[in-house]
Amino acid sequence: MSPHADAVASLYRPMKRGGWIVRRWGKDIPLRGYWSPARPVSDVISLDRDRDTWMSLMPVEVESQQIAVDCAAGHVAVFGLGLGWLAALCAVKDEVESVTAVECDAELIALHAELGLFERLPGGAGAKVTIVQGDAFSWRPDRAVDLLAADIWLPIVGGDRVADVRRMQANVGAARVYFWGQELEIARHSVAAGRRRLDDGDIADTVRALGLPLAGLDFPGYAERLGSAVDQWMGENWFSELRPEGFVEAFQSSFGS
Ligand SMILES: C[S@@+](CC[C@H](N)C(=O)[O-])C[C@H]1O[C@@H](n2cnc3c(N)ncnc32)[C@H](O)[C@@H]1O
Numbered sequence: 001m002s003p004h005a006d007a008v009a010s011l012y013r014p015m016k017r018g019g020w021i022v023r024r025w026g027k028d029i030p031l032r033g034y035w036s037p038a039r040p041v042s043d044v045i046s047l048d049r050d051r052d053t054w055m056s057l058m059p060v061e062v063e064s065q066q067i068a069v070d071c072a073a074g075h076v077a078v079f080g081l082g083l084g085w086l087a088a089l090c091a092v093k094d095e096v097e098s099v100t101a102v103e104c105d106a107e108l109i110a111l112h113a114e115l116g117l118f119e120r121l122p123g124g125a126g127a128k129v130t131i132v133q134g135d136a137f138s139w140r141p142d143r144a145v146d147l148l149a150a151d152i153w154l155p156i157v158g159g160d161r162v163a164d165v166r167r168m169q170a171n172v173g174a175a176r177v178y179f180w181g182q183e184l185e186i187a188r189h190s191v192a193a194g195r196r197r198l199d200d201g202d203i204a205d206t207v208r209a210l211g212l213p214l215a216g217l218d219f220p221g222y223a224e225r226l227g228s229a230v231d232q233w234m235g236e237n238w239f240s241e242l243r244p245e246g247f248v249e250a251f252q253s254s255f256g257s
Pocket residue numbers: 054055065079080081082083084085086087102103104105108134135136137151152153154
């Protein structure tokens with residue numbers, strides 16, 4: 001976890017703006033991580049709109065943003081502002097010079113103006129952050145982007161996320177790209193191509209075929225973590241009847257997300 005995670009988490013408070021609601025949940029709610037097993041968690045913050053939770057500080061969200069945080073350096077373009085968690089954790093890193101957060105929703109940007117998260121980041125790191133109202137599929141940078149960190153989706157897996165990210169990257173030309181749910185996407189493409197071991201070699205071959213400069217593959221224990229995320233979150237979202245070697249349909253049926 002980021003060394004600044006607790007400090008940043010403490011800056012949120014329940015509030016409403018337009019259709020957006022920031023809530024604080026109760027105590028000792030059992031929640032699974034992205035790769036780690038379920039554990040009781042208290043005072044989780046979430047960002048909701050209508051019946052959807054767009055972002056939260058549940059273990060699954062915190063863990064699944066962490067690789068992007070670890071890869072962040074130089075100029076980082078964050079697509080999808082949400083709670084501003086990813087943008088904030090990137091900004092507080094010394095290696096990060098600037099963060100451009102691209103968000104399509106004017107009401108959410110107004111919520112952030114009222115929340116003042118970035119103004120209160122440790123060390124004045126919020127001065128590195130620029131929020132731009134724009135569409136992730138059409139925004140173009142005015143200077144080089146070292147990392148594109150994309151997170152504009154509601155479900156953690158589904159749809160054609162690789163095609164989405166290719167469209168973004170065609171405009172951005174980032175040196176490296178990380179997108180939310182990347183591990184699940186790599187896994188389903190890998191298995192559909194007949195690479196069912198999901199080890200480092202399968203992952204490298206699959207990423208090469210995807211044609212995106214994906215970051216994070218050197219994260220410690222990447223293949224093992226990818227496997228754990230698959231077991232906990234892939235559900236029925238495979239591209240074919242094929243499954244990874246040794247895959248056991250577990251967890252999903254007894255534990256809703
Ligand atoms: C899952 S949240 C992002 C959470 C964020 N990573 C965080 O750390 O808080 C997705 C965000 O993407 C925004 N969004 C959805 N589609 C978009 C688009 N086409 N362009 C820009 N932002 C978009 C949503 O309004 C929402 O704020």
